[in-house]
Amino acid sequence: MSISQLARTNVRALTPYQSARRLGGNGDVWLNANEYPLPVEYQLTQQTLNRYPECQPKLVIERYAAYAGVQANQVLVSRGADEGIELLIRAFCEPGKDAVLYCPPTYGMYAVSAETFGIARRLVPSLENWQLDIPAISNVLDGVKVVYVCSPNNPTGNILNADDLRQLLDITRDRAIVAIDEAYIEFCPQSSVAGWLADYPHLVVLRTLSKAFALAGLRCGFTLANQEVIELLLKVIAPYPLSTPVADIASQALSNEGLDAMRERVRNITETRQWLSEALTHCKCVEKVFPSESNYLLVRFTHSQDVFKALWDQGIILRDQNKQSSLEGCLRISIGTRNECEKVIEALKSL
Numbered sequence: 001m002s003i004s005q006l007a008r009t010n011v012r013a014l015t016p017y018q019s020a021r022r023l024g025g026n027g028d029v030w031l032n033a034n035e036y037p038l039p040v041e042y043q044l045t046q047q048t049l050n051r052y053p054e055c056q057p058k059l060v061i062e063r064y065a066a067y068a069g070v071q072a073n074q075v076l077v078s079r080g081a082d083e084g085i086e087l088l089i090r091a092f093c094e095p096g097k098d099a100v101l102y103c104p105p106t107y108g109m110y111a112v113s114a115e116t117f118g119i120a121r122r123l124v125p126s127l128e129n130w131q132l133d134i135p136a137i138s139n140v141l142d143g144v145k146v147v148y149v150c151s152p153n154n155p156t157g158n159i160l161n162a163d164d165l166r167q168l169l170d171i172t173r174d175r176a177i178v179a180i181d182e183a184y185i186e187f188c189p190q191s192s193v194a195g196w197l198a199d200y201p202h203l204v205v206l207r208t209l210s211k212a213f214a215l216a217g218l219r220c221g222f223t224l225a226n227q228e229v230i231e232l233l234l235k236v237i238a239p240y241p242l243s244t245p246v247a248d249i250a251s252q253a254l255s256n257e258g259l260d261a262m263r264e265r266v267r268n269i270t271e272t273r274q275w276l277s278e279a280l281t282h283c284k285c286v287e288k289v290f291p292s293e294s295n296y297l298l299v300r301f302t303h304s305q306d307v308f309k310a311l312w313d314q315g316i317i318l319r320d321q322n323k324q325s326s327l328e329g330c331l332r333i334s335i336g337t338r339n340e341c342e343k344v345i346e347a348l349k350s351l
């Protein structure tokens, strides 16, 4: 038997997540992964690398709980929010029996994690305004153990209506976990549902340090949920999910100083986004700039493939969204520095 035949059937069939890094490109203006455009410097303060780290570093948990306005026993820290997505499947979904549900167009890792574990996927496309189709979700909930929704949604940039999220939580009560992915919530903090944990035992909120905290390379994310859910996730998490340097830097990023710096970055990115959004509407090749509450813009172009290629050739790397349902002609542009955004506009003006 060949090595590839030895692999599990679902793994052989799997298309891995097409991360911006895997897709490559030879650019100097990277606007394809919703990263913060500039590095933030940290010094390591923990030198005890001979010892294993804490599984759930106490200071990181306490500081994140204080920041998010929840109890420490309602916080789990993991190797990015992506690990949180996966832990939910590992703790709640039985291969060949249970399913996960999500609403395209949305973040790609819900599909990849489900496929990796051989868990069935139910797709309920969002409405034309990219809000949830609650009646359609309600019709296919049988066998669904985890519902993933993303707000603000990647790549569309919109927030989900709070009333719809409440309805979703009502129809799933005692049946399924509802994971609300708030990877970009720092750009619209008033829309967080973290304050709803007391009302819903099955609510899970996913967070990350990769976006507004400018720490995508750190690989640190958080799952907020009631203690019963957190304890189940702790059963399936690796014994040492975070290295000592990661915990060290994460706790600095969550200090009062770190939080102030994050909020300042959010103000800058939001201002640049408003500038870019306005400037894009004056470009001939732009059909529509969608409103955004995040650090990226979804834009529909008249000839998006030509635009993508022309900018790529000039070292400006965007994210092509043409393959996602209902996103024909759309590219996603992460908000870079003001200078990087000006380069985008210059390149588009010459098309």
Ligand SMILES: *Cc1c(COP(=O)(O)O)cnc(C)c1O
Pocket (backbone or CB within 6 Å): 034, 079, 080, 081, 082, 083, 107, 150, 154, 181, 183, 207, 208, 209, 210, 216, 219, 220, 221
């Ligand atoms: C970036 C992103 C994540 C992944 O965050 P990591 O902490 O870097 O794993 C999760 N969900 C959404 C919607 C994202 O855009």
